[in-house]
Amino acid sequence: MTIHKLGIAIAISGLLSACSSMGVDPWQRQNLAKPEMALDSSPLTSALDDHIYFSKEASSGGRSFGGGGCGCN
């Protein structure tokens, strides 16, 4: 467990330092700002899909909270 935590800490700090060298200026964001480029560009679809897979499989969540809220699993 400690090794897991250490690994996660290293991964996060590595990502953050890598992140600091990435990115664009505000005037370069017109494509990123398009609605279809939102990470969850169709939340209703995502929620319907998550509910189906929650009821058919042993995994859930990841994108957001795994949750419960259903007697289907």
Place this chain on the structure above:
Amino acid sequence: MKKNIRLSLAAASCALLGSQLAIAEDKHDVGEWDVSAALLFYSEPDRVNATEPVISAKKQLDTDETLSLKLTLDTLTGASASGALPSNQPQTFTSPSGGSIGTTSAGDTPLDDSFKDTRVAVNAAWEKPISKDLTMVLGGNFSTEYDYTSFAVNSSFAKDINNGNTTLMTGLSLGMDMIKPVDGKPIPFATMQAGRDYGGNSDSVKDGSDDTKSLVDVIVGVTQVIDENSLFQLNYSLSSSSGYLTDPYKIISVVDPVTGATLFQNGAQSDLPTAVYENRPDSRLKHSVFGQYKRYLGGDVLDTSYRFMVDDWDITSHTVDVHYRWKFADTQYLQPHVRVYQQSAADFYTPFFVNGQQPTAGDKSAEASADYRLGEFMAYTIGLEYGQDNPSNSWSVAVEYYLQTGDEPAQAFGELKNQELYPDVDALMLRIVYDF
């Protein structure tokens, strides 16, 4: 545009990113409502059919402050696998309410067709900027169906750094579910008894009580702009559930140690096979890592994600999901979708018991389930969506096909080898989404 309805936690970070990334087209006037609706038809041949309408509305309370509400109805009919195995003889099981479930023919997988349920779910989320680069989301969920009620509250924060190119996110969700099985919880590993149709007393193996489970979810994540056309998200989430995690309607067949044939030992009902109620651990801890990458390709969008999950039930799973949104004729698009899912079995999964090896009735320390969803399998989804993004409204329609397939259990012997113990499950889905 009206598409950005940010109900989920993940969407919160994304939304923040969106707000940082400009753009006037993403804003609504203060006081304005943005309404979307969806309708899902889900159908498994000979099994579950579901119709699920959803309506959501988001009000722009202030420039960057929104209130989102969502109402979901989930109407289920049909049948689901009970956990029992097919037999070389007809089988008639007792329904949860003490009647009889229709007779399963020899060679068919026993299905529980006694359920008919409507679930109502309400979600609310309030998103508010706390400072220039920090946004808070407070949310709540409630859902109810005839034997199950669920409450959850959640809170998350998203912080922009690195000139808005990086968003850090963290969230916490606390939930409480109440389970009220028909006639109460069954006694673990008690043998199913004949129902009233046969003069039996199936209630004798129910302890008559309700139960609860609690859920705690923690999530941390980072969203990063890579360049003018691409970004990624990486989340880690920890999910802990404790309490009654057993499925009160699932059973496990008991077979003859020599022949492998299903036993029929009930004096009152000769076609009632010998089967015992399952029992799962009273806690579960899941770790998930989720990564998503999106790239804008001259009007098209590639959207890929991968999730790894591992838990203390010894289940690991891998999920790969790819969408490609192909834009044409300015406002229309076609979006093919492929998803591949693989999971290993829970350490207490067992497709059947050999007679004499089943735990003693009432032994809560023993754990076993024959629920195929806890077995090892692969699942595949392929789908195609067609949509239009018009200035005043947007809509889409999608068709998806889902297939779950697993190997026959290695421990099958004798008569069991003549039966299909792990049948494929497939489903067809039709989904319509309309943004008003």
